[in-house]
Amino acid sequence: MxxxxxxxxxxxxxxxxxxxxxxxxxxxxxxxxxxxxxxxxxxxxxxxxxxxxxxxxxxxxxxxxxxxxxxxxxxxxxxxxxxxxxxxxxxxxxxxxxxxxxxxxxxxxxxxxxxxxxxxxxxxxxxxxxxxxxxxxxxxxxxxxxxxxxxxxxxxxxxxxxxxxxxxxxxxxxxxxxxxxxxxxxxxxxxxxxxxxxxxxxxxxxxxxxxxxxxxxxxxxxxxxxxxxxxxxxxxxxxxxxxxxxxxxxxxxxxxxxGAVSVKAALSDLPFISEHWRKPIEMRRRKVADRLAYREFTGLSAYAKLMRGWKSYETGGDVDGHVVRLTPRDFPIFRRMAVGDDYPRALRIAEEMFTVRLAELTPRPTEESDDWKAVRKACVPPYDPGKFPNKWWKLDPTSPSRTLTAHLGKDSYSHIHWDSRQQRMISVREAARLQSFPDGFKFSGAMNAAFRQIGNAxxxxxxxxxxxxxxxxxxxxxxxxxxxxxxxxxxx
CATH class of the missing domain: 3.40.50.150 (Vaccinia Virus protein VP39)
Structure with missing residues (x-):
């Protein structure tokens, strides 16, 4: 020695x-x-x-x-x-x-x-x-x-x-x-x-x-x-x-x-987020550091209490980190996905929506025309399901989540919120909760940088x-x- x-x-x-x-x-x-x-x-x-x-x-x-x-x-x-x-x-x-x-x-x-x-x-x-x-x-x-x-x-x-x-x-x-x-x-x-x-x-x-x-x-x-x-x-x-x-x-x-802490036990008290599809301009202006009040919630889980009350990182009645990706094409797909659905299923949903949209148009665009391609682009994600079978995944609220990755905010919907009313991926604060960062822990930088830090941690x-x-x-x-x-x- x-x-x-x-x-x-x-x-x-x-x-x-x-x-x-x-x-x-x-x-x-x-x-x-x-x-x-x-x-x-x-x-x-x-x-x-x-x-x-x-x-x-x-x-x-x-x-x-x-x-x-x-x-x-x-x-x-x-x-x-x-x-x-x-x-x-x-x-x-x-x-x-x-x-x-x-x-x-x-x-x-x-x-x-x-x-x-x-x-x-x-x-x-x-x-x-x-x-x-x-x-x-x-x-x-x-x-x-x-x-x-x-x-x-x-x-x-x-x-x-x-x-x-x-x-x-x-x-x-x-x-x-x-x-x-x-x-x-x-x-x-x-x-x-x-x-x-x-x-x-x-x-x-x-x-x-x-x-x-x-x-x-x-x-x-x-x-x-x-x-x-x-x-x-x-x-x-x-x-x-x-x-x-x-x-x-x-x-x-x-x-x-x-039993293991479930996604629902981890996230249910965090704010309801719908601005991304109701008021997208407001979401674009929102910063990671902006704060919203916790949801009124009875039966707060032990895990949520820990995240709110972690020594030296306690929070009061509000919390930050409520930013999500803005991709309007995908919100209706999220809403229609069932818990546990992956990208191949999401793609089938998008194809069904595309078919319905075409049927609503008069006159109906001819296949492969510019108008047909524009409608398809507005409805259907371009990813190959053979290459990206797990690119999208709707969280199961009764189980722990999948592994968070550093590219969560940039090019992945691997963590879609289970609540179809919110039709979105998880927020920065929700990702932090799933990684067990307390609510008083602050992240520097914009949304993608925050997701990267959380996923790498x-x-x-x-x-x-x-x-x-x-x-x-x-x-x-x-x-x-x-x-x-x-x-x-x-x-x-």
């Missing part, structure tokens, strides 16, 4: 909080969860300026750090540990932090991201050459500089199969050589109180001097994984080595746990569960170690 790590373990036994540096922090989903678990957020690195601005809106700068420095965007590749130490006013980066965390960019690892890279470049192996895929190596350089006693990494399950290569195993092998004990597993956010089926890989490492192998939090909720998630999990697990693996069995819900409630488990394990192990060391010194 190195001197800095030994000093950090000794410090923890005095009751001091674990100090965290997060890399690739985004707007702060993991930071919020770790902070709520009792850890202290003292530094972060994020290259997206809008996400960095959101982080600064929601987390107080450490003493002695200026607001400009705290909200500044930093490129992890170009911004080294020494640079960060200088900006934060600490003598050495190894002196300032006990925990190093990162939600490394997943676009190159995720299958959906690989497809997009392929389409943009025409290169079947573009994802292998994406610089974001190599950031984990830069992360390991930060580990060597920071000398944390604990490490947390979050990513998509597909990182287990990066062109046939298991990246978490490589990371663990490197960390082994640096004096850490490592484990990784898959956690689904729905098992930890998040109203969303979101499967993610978590890797946790502890300094070997603590004398324990990392484990993972037990689920707080029970849920049935849909077949698609089960299949993706099965594929990912095929790349776990048969021997010598650092993989930890996926935690299984115990009997008697409450680690669900705070999931991060909180990981953080609480980590803090308990580290505190217990550090205390036991120091007691043993004192006993040995007395015996000598």
């Amino acid at each position: 190195t001197g800095p790590r030994l000093a950090k373990i000794a410090r923890i036994t005095t009751g001091s909080r674990l100090r965290v540096l997060e890399l690739c922090s985004g707007c702060g989903g993991m930071s919020l969860g770790l902070q709520s678990a009792g850890l202290e957020m003292l530094g972060h690195v994020e290259q997206d300026s809008t996400a960095a601005a959101s982080y600064a809106l929601n987390f107080r700068a450490p003493d002695g750090v200026s607001a400009d420095v705290w909200r500044g965007a930093r490129d992890m590749e170009k911004h080294g540990p020494d640079d960060l130490a200088s900006e934060l006013g600490i003598p050495s980066i190894a002196d300032g932090f006990d925990v190093l965390a990162a939600g490394l960019p997943c676009q190159a690892f995720a299958r959906i991201g690989r497809s997009k890279l392929r389409s943009l470049t025409g290169d079947d192996d573009a994802y292998r050459n994406d610089p974001r895929a190599k950031l984990y190596r830069r992360f390991l350089e930060y580990v060597a500089a920071v000398q944390p006693i604990a490490i947390v990494i979050e990513n998509v399950p597909d990182i287990l199969n990066f062109g046939g290569h298991n990246i978490p195993e490589e990371i663990c092998e490197t960390l082994d050589a640096l004096g850490y004990s490592c484990s990784y597993t898959l956690l689904n956010a729905a098992f930890y109180g998040v109203p969303q089926m979101r499967e993610r890989l978590f890797l946790v490492a502890y300094d070997k001097g603590l004398g324990l192998t990392p484990s993972f939090p037990a689920p707080s909720h029970a849920a049935d994984l849909p077949s698609g998630y089960e299949a993706a999990r099965t594929v990912a697990l095929k790349f776990i080595p048969e021997t010598g693996s650092h993989f930890s069995p996926i935690p299984v819900p115990a009997d008697g746990l409450p 680690v669900p705070p409630l999931l991060a909180k569960a990981v953080g609480e488990h980590l803090r308990s394990e580290i505190t217990g192990a550090a205390t036991s170690r120091m007691k043993l060391d004192r006993a040995r010194r007395r015996a000598a």
